[in-house]
Amino acid sequence: MNSLLTFPKGGVHPPESKEQTQGLAIEVMPLPDELELILSQHIGAPCTPTVAKRDVVAEGAVIGTVSKGLGVPLHAPAAGKIKDIGMSAHPVRVSAPSITLTVDREATPAAYPARDWQNLPTDELLARVAAAGIVGIGGAGFPTHVKLRPPADSPVDTLVLNGAECEPYITADHRQMLESPAEILTGARIILKILGIDSCHIGIERNKPDAITEMSRVVAEADQAGIVVRPLQVKYPQGSEKQLIQAITGRKVPAMALPSSVGVVVHNVGTAKAVYDAVALGKPLYEKVVTIAGQGIARPANLLVKVGTRVGDIVNYLGGLRPGLAKVVMGGPMMGFAVSTLDVPITKTTSAVLFLGEEEIDSNPHSQCIRCGWCLDACPMGLEPKEIGLYVEANRPAETAQFGVFDCFECGSCAYVCPAKRPLVQFVRLAKMKAKR
Amino acid sequence: MSKEQVSGEQITAPAALWKVSVSPHLKSRESVERIMWTVVACLVPPLILSVFIFGIQTLLITAVSVLSCVLVEAASQKALGRPVTVRDGSAVLTGMLLAFVIPPGVSPLLPILAAVFAIYIGKHLLGGIGYNFFNPALLGRAFLLASFPVAMTSAWLPPVEGFGIFAYFGASVDAVSTATPLAVLKEQGLAAFTEAFGSGASLYGSFFLGWRPGCIGETSGFLLVLGGLYLLYRGYITWHIPVSVVATVALLTWIFGGEGYFAGDPLLAVLSGGVLLGAIFMATDYVTSPTTRTAQLVYGFGIGALTVLIRLKGGYPEGICYAILLMNPLSTVLDGWFKPHRFAPPAGGGR
Numbered sequence: 001m002n003s004l005l006t007f008p009k010g011g012v013h014p015p016e017s018k019e020q021t022q023g024l025a026i027e028v029m030p031l032p033d034e035l036e037l038i039l040s041q042h043i044g045a046p047c048t049p050t051v052a053k054r055d056v057v058a059e060g061a062v063i064g065t066v067s068k069g070l071g072v073p074l075h076a077p078a079a080g081k082i083k084d085i086g087m088s089a090h091p092v093r094v095s096a097p098s099i100t101l102t103v104d105r106e107a108t109p110a111a112y113p114a115r116d117w118q119n120l121p122t123d124e125l126l127a128r129v130a131a132a133g134i135v136g137i138g139g140a141g142f143p144t145h146v147k148l149r150p151p152a153d154s155p156v157d158t159l160v161l162n163g164a165e166c167e168p169y170i171t172a173d174h175r176q177m178l179e180s181p182a183e184i185l186t187g188a189r190i191i192l193k194i195l196g197i198d199s200c201h202i203g204i205e206r207n208k209p210d211a212i213t214e215m216s217r218v219v220a221e222a223d224q225a226g227i228v229v230r231p232l233q234v235k236y237p238q239g240s241e242k243q244l245i246q247a248i249t250g251r252k253v254p255a256m257a258l259p260s261s262v263g264v265v266v267h268n269v270g271t272a273k274a275v276y277d278a279v280a281l282g283k284p285l286y287e288k289v290v291t292i293a294g295q296g297i298a299r300p301a302n303l304l305v306k307v308g309t310r311v312g313d314i315v316n317y318l319g320g321l322r323p324g325l326a327k328v329v330m331g332g333p334m335m336g337f338a339v340s341t342l343d344v345p346i347t348k349t350t351s352a353v354l355f356l357g358e359e360e361i362d363s364n365p366h367s368q369c370i371r372c373g374w375c376l377d378a379c380p381m382g383l384e385p386k387e388i389g390l391y392v393e394a395n396r397p398a399e400t401a402q403f404g405v406f407d408c409f410e411c412g413s414c415a416y417v418c419p420a421k422r423p424l425v426q427f428v429r430l431a432k433m434k435a436k437r
Numbered sequence: 438m439s440k441e442q443v444s445g446e447q448i449t450a451p452a453a454l455w456k457v458s459v460s461p462h463l464k465s466r467e468s469v470e471r472i473m474w475t476v477v478a479c480l481v482p483p484l485i486l487s488v489f490i491f492g493i494q495t496l497l498i499t500a501v502s503v504l505s506c507v508l509v510e511a512a513s514q515k516a517l518g519r520p521v522t523v524r525d526g527s528a529v530l531t532g533m534l535l536a537f538v539i540p541p542g543v544s545p546l547l548p549i550l551a552a553v554f555a556i557y558i559g560k561h562l563l564g565g566i567g568y569n570f571f572n573p574a575l576l577g578r579a580f581l582l583a584s585f586p587v588a589m590t591s592a593w594l595p596p597v598e599g600f601g602i603f604a605y606f607g608a609s610v611d612a613v614s615t616a617t618p619l620a621v622l623k624e625q626g627l628a629a630f631t632e633a634f635g636s637g638a639s640l641y642g643s644f645f646l647g648w649r650p651g652c653i654g655e656t657s658g659f660l661l662v663l664g665g666l667y668l669l670y671r672g673y674i675t676w677h678i679p680v681s682v683v684a685t686v687a688l689l690t691w692i693f694g695g696e697g698y699f700a701g702d703p704l705l706a707v708l709s710g711g712v713l714l715g716a717i718f719m720a721t722d723y724v725t726s727p728t729t730r731t732a733q734l735v736y737g738f739g740i741g742a743l744t745v746l747i748r749l750k751g752g753y754p755e756g757i758c759y760a761i762l763l764m765n766p767l768s769t770v771l772d773g774w775f776k777p778h779r780f781a782p783p784a785g786g787g788r
Contacts, residue, residue, distance in 0.1 A: 009778070009780065012465070014461075014463050014465070015463070168463065242780065242781075252780065252781040253781060254781045254782065255779075255780070255781060255782055325455065326455060326456055327455055327456045327457070327458075327462060328455055329460075329462055333460075333461060333462040333463045334460060334461040334462070334463060335460050335461070336460055336462065337460065338455075338456065338457040338458055338459075338460075338462065339457070340455065340457050354462075356462060360463075361456065361462050361463065361464075362462075362463065362464030363456055363458075364464070364468070367469060367522065367525070367566070368564075368565060368566050368567040368568070369567045370469055370566055370567045370723045370724055371567055371723050371724050371725075371726075371728060371768075372472070372723040372728075373723070373727075373728025373729070374467075376728050376729060376777050379777070380780065381779065381780040382777045382778045382779040382780050383777070383779070384728075384776070384777060386728070404779055407779065407780065410460070412460050412461030413461075415460075415461050415464070416461050416463060416464055416465055417465050417467070418464070419465075419467045419468050419469045419471070419472055420468075420469050420567075421464055421468065423458075423459055425459055425460055425461065426459040429459070
């Protein structure tokens, strides 16, 4: 393991803080009374409801579709009755259109017997992925079937499976690799078949040695040439698509381009599991493994929850909040969104809900830039965050395009290292709104 | 941001409000304060040693310098309606460095004037920390050199005998003052220098340890290097600026600094004057130095070259102070020339 892979430029080492949940097996959370399904669960067009108020729906039934543009259907995570089609709290947009479902707790859970996929044509496999409503559940939420149909002018030769899980605290992917390694591998093989390629690299950071062992074991058992597990150094943001591709294949995805332009497609290990569920079992994506951690929650856990479960219901199930809670974050502590209410529902892309205590976060006020240049060293994209910050503070955000503000994927490495505690990601977001591409 | 009861019954609303802010929610433990106070701590050993080299009055001068820098910083910020940030240690550091670059025999009142110029005009009128494009401590020294040229170029003291740290305390400086090695070398030549300071290993040894006339904090090369190594270990500085400054001074002095070419003494050039203090603690000042590695190397080369130029051809025996001040405003220019390598520019060229 002396030649562990990683990306060469930038990156930071925040405390990993995974010990709280990495040993906790995935636990199925009992059905809550209500689910709130936000209609825009992913990048692209929001779903249009295909149900009306007071309709009775079965588990797995389609309740929303996208007729025009990029998108995937939305399914009922449980049997029940449509209570309302209205608005829900949303971590980013404050509120967003949604469907509220009153769960029928008496209904028999849907069964999904294994079915044959080996002999299906590629089109049919792809149709199953699209129909199951799968999006990249690592966080970006890009509809998966679109990534599985790369443009004809940029043929793909490599699949990278993202098991880096570089965000602190989160252990959801880790647990899935431990508990469902065969399913993840089968998902990867389905993706390989759809893409018509053989080469698959499964990238896992070495702070998950048991996951590396498990995945290596099932890969060895499958005995399919071309699939390899690649242990990675621990460095944030290794799970970022461009950094992971560079770490594993050495290829650099140009700015404003998709990974397919260098012949690579990246999928999260959790997405591979969802592809397995969809294709081999016929089960749509309506459940999600979510890490619940932080000093502010009574009982940390890795939970399998229905999409649409309110954070408040999770808190109740886990025994409530603890004193000293300072911040509730949907997602990881580096890129997640702080929320102001527990009414926010889980979406297909939620990987964690963190209840961070005062000692776990930083709330020092920021001061003037001292030009130490640490942000330049930390930036994995080779940008100059300090300059972007100075221009935004000087009310000249339109001029920040020269510093590559649109290359920034807001990993937060710069703001993490900044000794003046400057909100550099916030400056970048402001700059992106005002600068011209 | 309210925390009302949510759907369940078990949750009791905590008393305080939650924080909602932009990611990242984690920050490293480093801070401006930590950096500044660490550098201050690295300067304490050379300060203590200066007491045993030049006597107890070095402490007094340093104390006056630090105190006046802190007071001027607080007063400037009050006057300009900005938050007072003296706790961040940057004014303390400026005060330490300012005292380190003035002769040990000057009046303890001199740093007060320098502090006003360095902190009020050189720092806060330009926008405060981060916006000063000259190193404040060196600006203070340059101001003193222009305003009190006699004191600043003659109040040198020979190292005290034994532990006689009170030897110069309250004494008339004129009676004991001496000349710095570089001044002797420049004005009287190598023969006089060898007669005054010796030669060979004992010369380098005593110069490296600090037993020679010079500014308060510049002589103890050993402790300065030790402090620099600690800053390297902590990741507060990188090797690029100090090494390029020192290497350039050594190389150019070797080539041009002797009778004919390639006859200069590079080791003596580095161990005398303020090269080590300047290279390790002044040229690496974040605010006034470039941020990319290539720019740092060019910047260090520029400082080294200007230092040798001033020493050999200029009117002053020592040149690093002005060399750094001349390069300071070029930092942002160099940063503009030597940009970090972008991950991958857009396909088809163009930024």
